[in-house]
Amino acid sequence: MTLLTTIFAAIICTIIWYRDAPKSEMKVGHLCWMFWGASLMWLIDAIIEYGELGAEYFTPAPVDMLNDFYLGLSVVALGLVIWLVILLVKDPKGVVKAALFTKK
Amino acid sequence: MACFLVPTAQAVITTIAAKVLKSKEKEETVKIYLADGSVEEATKIPFSAKLGWLNKLLWGGSALLAFEHLWHGEIVPFFPFLTAVKSGETAEMLAEMRSAGVMMSVLITAVWVGMLAVASVIEKRALRAPKPAEEGV
Numbered sequence: 001m002t003l004l005t006t007i008f009a010a011i012i013c014t015i016i017w018y019r020d021a022p023k024s025e026m027k028v029g030h031l032c033w034m035f036w037g038a039s040l041m042w043l044i045d046a047i048i049e050y051g052e053l054g055a056e057y058f059t060p061a062p063v064d065m066l067n068d069f070y071l072g073l074s075v076v077a078l079g080l081v082i083w084l085v086i087l088l089v090k091d092p093k094g095v096v097k098a099a100l101f102t103k104k
Numbered sequence: 105m106a107c108f109l110v111p112t113a114q115a116v117i118t119t120i121a122a123k124v125l126k127s128k129e130k131e132e133t134v135k136i137y138l139a140d141g142s143v144e145e146a147t148k149i150p151f152s153a154k155l156g157w158l159n160k161l162l163w164g165g166s167a168l169l170a171f172e173h174l175w176h177g178e179i180v181p182f183f184p185f186l187t188a189v190k191s192g193e194t195a196e197m198l199a200e201m202r203s204a205g206v207m208m209s210v211l212i213t214a215v216w217v218g219m220l221a222v223a224s225v226i227e228k229r230a231l232r233a234p235k236p237a238e239e240g241v
Contacts, residue, residue: 002172030160037165040215041111041208042172048204071175075168082167 001065003042005072009079010035025092031083038075105178105188105197108169110205111212115162122159126152136230154223158216165212 013031020026050057060068088096132148173179178187188197 006168030164033157033160034164034168037161037163037212038168039165040161040212041108041165041169044204044207044211045107048207071172074175075171078171079164079168 001060001068002072002075003039003046005069006035006039006042006075009076010039027083027087027090027092030086031079034079034082035076038079105193105200106173106186107200107205107208108166108173110201111162111209112166112170114209114213115159115166118155118162119159122152122155125155126150134231137232148227149223154220157219158213161212161216162209165208 010032013028013035017024017028017032020028046057091097129150129152132150133145134148135143136146137143170179174181179185180187180190184190186197188194
C-alpha cells in the first residue's frame, strides 16, 4: 500500500511537471525524483516480500493495509514538506524576496 | 533494517562525482532541428546534469525510506542510531544491506541508464537534419 501510494504520487507529480515543462517555476521536478526514487526502492522490498510470501502478498490483513496506507500518506506529506522548503529557499518566482522587501 | 544506507552511500559518491565533473565540463552549443523545419541553437545538457538525475533519485528515495525506517523503529534519533546494532543483530542487518540495499542501488542505476539511453536517442534525433521530401511523392 505504501508502494502504491508513492507510485500514484509520482505519477501525478510527473503529469503536473510535464504540463508545465519546460518552465519549472514550481520546482515540481524535485517531487518527481523523490517519489520515483522511493517507489523504485520499495519495489525491491515488494519483490523480496513476494518471494517470501508468494500470492499471500496480495491479500494483506485490513489492519496492515490501513497502517501501510497511513505510512504512505505520511511519506507523501513528508515529500511535500521537503519540496515546499526547497521551493521557498530557491524562490524561483521571487515571492519570498518580494515579501521581505517593500518598494519605496 | 538499514537497506537505504546502500543507496545513500551511492548518492554521496555520485554527488561528489557530479561536482568534480561539473567543474571540468565545457558548454557545447549545437544546432537542433525543430518539427516545423526551423533550426535553433541550443546548449547540450552536460553529463554532470544527467548524473544529477541519478543523485536526485538516490537522495529522494533514501530520505523517504529513512522516514519509513524511523516509522518502523529500525532507526532511532540517538546513538547507535540503528536498532539492529543495539539489539545485536548486526550480521542480519549487513546481510539485508547486501541483498535489498544493493538491489535497490542496482535497480535505480539501471533505470537511470535506461533514461540516458532514451535521452541519447532523443538528442540524436534532434541533431539529425530532416530529410528533404522526395519529389513526385
